[in-house]
Each structure stands twice: as C-alpha cells, then as structure tokens.
Amino acid sequence: MAALGARLRRVPPLIWLMLLIPLVVEAFWVFWPAVNSFSLATLRWDGITPAEGVGLQNFVDLTADPIFRTAAANTVYWLIAFGLLSVAGGLALAVALNRPGRGVGIYRAAIYLPMVVSMAVTGLFWRVMYQPDGPINSALGLLGLEGLERQWLADPDLALSAILVAAVWRQCGYIMVLYLAGLKGADASLEEAAAVDGANAWQRFWRIVMPQLSGVHTVVLAVTVIDSLRTFDIVWTMTRGGPYNSTQLLSTYMFQQAFTNGNLGYASAIAVVIFLLAIGFIITYLARQARTEEAS
C-alpha cells in the first residue's frame, strides 16, 4: 500500500470533482434512499394521509402476518433450491464442457443463451410452456405420462417449483461461465497426476478440482444469494405471487404492499428484512473483493 501511495500524485481540484460527482449521484439515488427505508419502516403511512410513527410495530405485525410467513418460507425455499440446483447444474456443465472439443462451443452457447433473455421474458416463455394445453403437458401426453399432467401455475403446491425451474434454466449458464473461468485457472497437471495414480473421475473431482475452486465457490455463493433475494421479475410475470399467495416471495410481497396496497411503512419493514438477510452475503462478497484488490 505504501509503495502504491508513493506512486500516486497529489490530488488536483479537477480530480476531486471527478470523484465527487459520481459519488453524489450514487449517494442521492442509492445511499440516501437506503437509509430512508429504515426510518420509513417505523411509520404507518399510505403516502397520502400524514404518516404516523409506530416504532417497531410493523415488525411485530409482520410476525403475525400469514402471507409474510409464507413469503419468508418461500424465500428460504427459493434460496436453497435455486442455489443448489443452479450451482450443481452450472458446475456439472462447466466440468463437462471444460475441455475444448467438437461441439463444445455449441453446447456452451446453448446453455448460456437463456442468460441474455430477461427474467421477465423468461417468465413469459415459461408461462407458454406451462399452459394446460402447452408443450410440457403435451410432451408428457406423448410419452404416455398423462398421469403427470398438471395445471402447473394454477396449483398452489406446484407453482413455486414451476417458476423455480424457469429461473434455474436461466441461471445455470451464468454459474457455468463462472466455473469455467475457475477451471481454466486450475492446475490440470495435478488432475493428470492423480489419474495416473489411479484416482477415478469422481475422486479427482472431489479431491483435486473442488479444492482449487474454493475462490469461485465464495463468489458463486454470494452472487447466488444476492440474486435470489432480488428475484422479482420472473415471479411477477408468471404468477404475481398467486395462486392464493403460494408463490409470494419477500420481494414480491414487499412490492405488492408498497405499490398495490399502498402500505409504504409496512412494505419498508419487509424491505428491511430482505436487507438484513442480504447484508451478510454482501459483506462476504466485499471482503473477498477487498482481498483480491489488495493482492493486485
């Protein structure tokens, strides 16, 4: 740090300006609103009539709100299932498609193509797929599995998992790209040496490849958690939290409370809960970035 500091120049006024303008823009549109959310969370306010301070009452109300409980449980389910499925899928694909070969480029492109499609469009695509007379039920019919045909998005027990499949479809490519980069940095000679010593593919994967990917795992974990807590678009386009709030996540419930029901204080309390869930992972991610920053 000292060596770097000595290399850097005294700060001219123009440079202060170049730093301050972006900083002010971010402070005004991000930090200031974020701080505001905490004070809003202590109000009962519909945005029209004067606000009323209620202390922590909103949070007390949350604990007794059945929809909030569903949304919280769904968010935890989403975090775990979305995380496990997309990380397992992305990692498996990365390992399978790591070495160049015939067709590998095409496979990779096909897997990460969904990533460019927005979450909203992904939602629409899969709404079509899940229609009662849509391709999924028809394919099941063709395979003679009529018994498995469902009203995917109208069934409160299935709808959230149906949305999850769509979200994982989109996320796998992203995780694969991250792991492919990690594998590129891994030492291939170690794996070959182990192969020569008779370690099978499974052992080589767990003993040699996985430990070398620990850095990527941290990033993937943080990115996945932050992404899952943000998940909104895909649920909003596919079910809007229905049927009977069965697909409500904290993010969609917060949005609904704020902009459909107009309970701004109560919605801010939900936002604070989301923030508290995310903050640990944000710090993990930042700490890792700070370390790499230091190393560079």
Place this chain on the structure above:
Amino acid sequence: MRTAIPSGVASTPRRRRRTGRSPWLHVVMIPLTLLWMSPIVFVAMISVRTFDDIAARGLSALPTSISLEGFATALSGGGLLRALGVSTLVTALAVLASLALSSWAAYALSRFRIPGRRAILLLMLAGNLLPAQILLVPVARISEGIGLQDTLAALILVQVGFGIGFYTFVLHGFMQGLPEEVFEAARLDGAGPGLIYRRIVLPLSRPSFAALAALATTWVFNDLIWALTILRTEAKFPISAALLNLMGGYGSSWNVIAAASLIAAVIPALVFFAFQKQFVSGLLVGSSK
C-alpha cells in the same frame, strides 16, 4: 489440498485416453442442449401461428404455415414498437452516463492519493449489491419530491446511480493496471489530469468499457422493477413493463404474447452475439478468478 500425489509421474504403465473423448459427452449433451433450447423453439413456433389456428388446434400443435400476425399485433396494437424505442433511448443514455461517471471516479481513485480510497471504492460497490427492494419506496418518493415522478429522466438517473458502484469497481481494477510510465511521460510533456484522462485513460481502457457496456446494456434493457416503480403512464413504458401490460390486454392471444417476448429478447440477444467475448469477460470481472 491434502491429496498426496507422488512426483515422478512421467513413466506410466498404461496411457489414459487423453485425446479421444468419450462419446458419452455427446450422448448426454445433445439431448440436453435440445431440451435447453426447447422453450425458445416452442415460443418461436407459437409466434408464427395465427390466433384461429391456435384456437382450433391447440397450443402445442406444430405450425402448418407462417404468419406474422402475432408480430404485427404486438408491435402496433400492443405498443411494443414504441416501447422498444423507449428502451433503446433509456438504455443508451443510462449506459453512456453511468460509464462516463464511473470512469471519472475510477480514474480519481486509481491514480491519485485520495484519502480512504479503498473504503470509498468498496462503499460504492456495496451500493450496487443492495437489494433493490430497500430502495423502491424512497426512490419513488424522492423522484416525486424533485418533480421527476413518472419521467424517463428519473428512470435513467436511478439506473445510473445504481450501476455506478459496480462499473467504478471494475474500471478501477483495470485502470490500476495501466503502466505508470505512460502517465509519467505525459506529465513530463506537461499534460494535466484532464488531458491525461482524455488522451490516455479513455483510449487505453477501451476493452473494459466494451465488456461493461455489453453487460450494462442487457441489465438496463431487461429491467422491470425500476420501470414499474417510477413510471405510471403506459405510453412511457420500456419493453419489460410493456410486455407485462400486453399480457393483460392479450391474455389469451398466445401468438401475440410469444411474438412479443421474442421481440423483447432480440436486442439483448444481438448484443450478446455481437459482443460474446466482452460479455463473458464482463461477467467474470465481478468474480475475479
């Protein structure tokens, strides 16, 4: 790494198949790839059928002829043409403005002795990692407070503010690596910090600008939640919000919905294929190996 690996592996009793890949990869990957692409293929097939054909033969029948009815309806009646225009405008301005501002901050933080610069950098990055939900209600209020409620200006500004942290972080990493000698030489020639920024930093940072621009374009273009938070007038809706609207108006016209979602996917897909390399490297910066 506890695995004990004896050295001296050169002499091996039996060669492992190194070059000839097992056919299993293709046995698994070909069906998987087809399955992966199938939603896109199905939506494309539905988009070229007519409403009457879908009503008569069901959603999953294969198209017998190609009709552009769905696309025409989506673009005109569904207002997607206008929405595409809005999205393009918002994306272009937001990406340009946020990259310009972030490059200023990154230049200042990477090449000058600013007190607490590491803390500032991480704080800026942290802003980008916040869940948007914590910002929605206050941002809606603030844009009202400054008379920008329901305007594209507010939408662009919030996209800029939210993106700056990440772009600054990435550009900072890049600019830090630029060779000091170039700067030294420019200073000896009497160039001030502004000139150095324009003549040296901007041109040399082009690769990272390309990566970030590709990434930022898809992010801003694909946004839904900010548009829903800030905009009320349907005529101002960018593409994602317009799609949602169109779903309400054409709920059972699956050909229109399919066509509309393909239209919305086209621009990010084009950006992706044009800048595939930059796009992937952009995704990787955040993960730094």
